[in-house]
Amino acid sequence: MPGSTQEVATLVKTCAAMHVAIVPQGGNTGLTGGAVASGDRPAVLLNLSRMNRIREIDAANNSLTAEAGCILANVREAADAQERQFPLLLGSVGSCEIGGLVSTNAGGTGVLRYGSMRELVLGVEAVLPDGSVWDGLRALRKDNAGYDLKQLFIGAEGTLGVVTAAVLKLFPRLSVCATAMMALSGVQQAVDLLRFMQGQVGNRIEAFEILSHRQIEIVLEHGHGLQSPMALEAPFYVLMELADSSPQWDAGAELERKLEAALERGLVLDAVVASDGAKADRIWALRHNISESNKRAGFTVSNDTSVPIxxxxxxxxxxTGRIEQQVEGASVCHAGHIGDGNIHVIAVLSRALYTTPEQCEAAAARVNLIVHEASVELDGSISAEHGIGRMHVERLERFKAPIELQMMRAVKAAFDPQGLMNPGKILRAG
Structure with missing residues (x-):
């Protein structure tokens, strides 16, 4: 648990000399085993949680420099204190850390408006596999001087070096917002509704999340007394938030007007607009309690794929049809981000039916293969925002084009010829 970049550099240099592998860790909220040692060789777990300083906030430049161990919630609070916002938001906001978010190219509910971490990082500081330090902490929005090296570390899951700090892009703090829950007849209706709303309000759509009927049922059954603000009579529901930094804009009135127009066009079956912040929080609680509720409901297999919208x-x-046909007793749910094509396919399996780890793993492998195959069939990706980690190394080899794997291995070999940086993640260990 180093406390500075120099301590990380010293440790990495020592490990390189001793040929010991390094597994970087952040808040340990990842979902694909990217921060877990393989166990087949000696390794140092390099946890960066002590490196938790915010080094600089430049409000005029709309940028913030944070060390890798900074918790996302603390970064958001620091930006808010300067009347700015860092828009990345996900369920683990209180425990996930900046280094991990950079290294996994995290997404969340704000990708539609702000993009993933690739769009939110201006600069990176990293310790390279030989222990040298690259100071790429430039807070520039335009820098065309050669290769954009920071992008190599964003999404690399610690396989090319250890991210120790990052310059993050800030935005004006939001002053007004409005939230609604809408009932829809299907996924196509949700896509059409998004296109309609974008044409009406532009980029003021802060979030646009879809939940299936069954998913909301599970949340209501296992979510500690949560309630739905509307009757569950439709197959799909969308949670939408409009927001803007201008206090003069009446977000609530605008949302109501646009929803009336959407109802007239048949894009929405029914809608409820939150009248205050507390009611908006109750609506979003349906989304934020999905993971915990599903785990209470049974053995959960959650996928993270994307296809064109x-x-x-x-x-x-x-x-849905393939899983229900091929996996006995699977209750299939859907939740995720319509605006970036990343809807999580979730299979909840009864623990009464799947009683052993072997049964669970076999079912999970089947579900994952079904979802990955369908995603690739439709020109999608097997990983939208969670990364590859250990879990999907073989799947990446199966579904990635050989020339892409060849280029990735060439980059890995150039940066880490000894194969010491987080071995066995993304690419098979040599």
Whole structure:
């Protein structure tokens, strides 16, 4: 648990000399085993949680420099204190850390408006596999001087070096917002609704999340007394938030007007607009309690794939039908981000039916293969925001084009010829 970049550099240099592997860790909220040692060789677990300083906030430049161990919630609070916002938001906001978010190219609910971490990082500081330090902490929005090296570390899951700090992009703090929950007849209706709303309010759509009927049922059954603000009579529901930094804009009135127009066009079956912040929080609680509720409901297999937005209406019924046909007792749910094509396909399996780890693992492998195959069939990706980690190394080899794997291995070999940095993640260990 180093406390400075120099301590990280000293440790990495020592490990390089001793040929000991290094597994970087942050808040340990990842979902694909990217921060877990393989156990087949000696390794140092390099936890960066002590490196938790915010080094600089430049409000005029809309940038913030944070060390890798900074918790996302603390970064957001620091930005808010300067009347700015760092827009990345996900369920683990109180424990995930900046280094891990950079290294996994995290997404969350704000990708539609702000992009993933690739769009939110201006600069990176990293310790390279030989122990040298690269100071790429430049807070520039335009820098065309050669290769954009920081992008190599964003999403690399610690396989090319250890991210120790990052310059993050800030935005004006939001002053007004409005939230609604809408009932829809299908996924295509959700895609059409998003396109309609974008044409009406532009980039003021802060979030646009879809939940299936069954997913909300599970949350209500296992979510500690949570309630739905509307009757569950439709197959899909969308949670939408409009927001803006201008206090003069009446977000609530605008949302109501646009929803009336959407109802007239048949894009929405029914809608509820939150009248205050507390009611908005109750609506979003349905989204934020999904993971915990599903785990209470049974053995959960959650996928993280993406397809072009135009093909979501094909993708969802395709994977649902295949899972229900091929995996006994699977209750299939859907939740995720319509605006970036990343809807999580979730299979909840009864613990009464799946009683052993071997049964659970076999079912999970089947579900994952079904979802991955369908995603690739529709020109999608097997990983949208969670990364590859240890879990999907073999799947990456199966579904990635050989020339892409060849280029990735060449980058890995150039940075880490000894193969010491987080071995066995993304690419098979040599």
């Amino acid at each position: 135009s093909r979501l209406a094909q993708f969802i019924p395709l994977v």
